[in-house]
Amino acid sequence: MEFLETFKQWMVDHPTSAAIIKYLLWVLFIVGLLQFFRRILRRNLPDSNTRYKSQKGVEVIGYIILIILSLSYFTGNIKDFTLAIGLLTAGITITLQELILSIAGSMYIFFVKVYKPGDRIEINGIKGDVIDIDSIYTTMMEIGEWVSSDNYSGRIVKLSNAFVFRGPIYNYSRDFPFIWDEFDIPVRYGSDTELAKEIIMKIAAENLSEYVNASKNEWKTIVERYYIEDARVEPSLAITLTDNWIQFNLRYIVDYKRRRLTKHLLNELIISEIEKTGGKVQLASATVEIVRIPTIQVDKDQ
Known part of the structure; x- marks a missing residue:
């Protein structure tokens, strides 16, 4: 009891400190x-999407309540409010600059819709799929690094939301969930180039029609929304003559999550069809091939 009486008297003698203690207790509550x-x-909502959005909604409501509590509580209890705000601002500016930028970044991501969970992005040199966004960090499942192509490395990366203000953000899926890809097919000189073109374009048309049809409407929306010229989404083939072979460059549009699989399928089918031509179309390589050894005549008498 004596301790309580002493504590109450201390609260009366130090109203500012008492107000801060009460404020901290309210924050903890x-x-x-x-x-x-x-x-x-988390326990009662079975659907992961609904559960995630509900938890984020509770988090946002909590921040709003804390902001309202802070404004109403301090403005009514701290006499020298101007001095307190000045000291608080200086401390925040020096000590909590990264935290403030992160919180501001999370609000910017939320309201501007820079990216959302499920998007594939590249930010600050890190590429991956966004799996969570909170008030401070963006959590990504990393793609690449020591793993080739668009495969997961297995590492989960937490990146400060402040990075949205510090450099470009590449979004593979927002607005237009398709990307253009290409690869080269080296064909020997002397091959039937018309037959080679027919094989490549036929395989591309048959296996990419789903992506072409789906991307046309998406691209129309992009053209209407942004200042950008119309682009061709159908597969295209460009031929270049090199010192060693005829280079066929196939360019096509594909779903951003199926780039590696689609390239593998196209290469496999093109090789299979070329082998069926009976030598009319032959793939080239950088290896040295001796076609014929010249005949050497030696005169024994000399």
């Missing part, structure tokens, strides 16, 4: 309540 609601939602 609200944060604990929010965590309780998040745990309930």
Whole structure:
């Protein structure tokens, strides 16, 4: 009891400190309540998409409540409010600059819709699929690094939301979930080039028609929304003459998540069809081939 009386007297003698302690207790209570609601939602909502959005909604509501509490509480209890705000601002500017930028970045991501969970992005030199966005970090499943093509490396990367203000953000899936890809097919000189063109374009047309049809409407939306010229989404073939072979460059549009699989399928089918031509079309390589050894005549008498 004596301790309580002493504590009450201390609270009366130090109103500013008492106000800060009460404020911190309220903050702890609200944060604990929010965590309780998040745990309930996590257990009772079976759908992952609904569960994720609900938890983010609770988080946003919690921030709003804390902001309102801070403004109303301090403005009514701290006498020298101007000095307190000045000191608080200086401390925040020096110490919590990264945190403020991260929170501002999360709001920017949310309202501008820079990216969302499920998007494939590249930011700050890191490429991956976004699996979570909170008030401070963006969590990504990394793609690439020591793994070739668009495969997961297995590492989960947490990146500060402040990076949305510090450089470009490449989004593979927002607005237009397709990308253009290409590869080269070296064909020997002397091959039937018309037959080679027919084989390549036929295989491309048959296996890429789904992506072409789906991307046409998406691209129309892009053209109407942004200042950009119309582009061809059908497969195209360009031929270049080199010192060693005729280079066929196939360019096509594909779903951003199926780039590697589609390239593998096209290469496999093209090789199979070329082998069926009976030598009319032959693939070239950079290896040295001795076609004929010249005949050497030696005069024994000399």
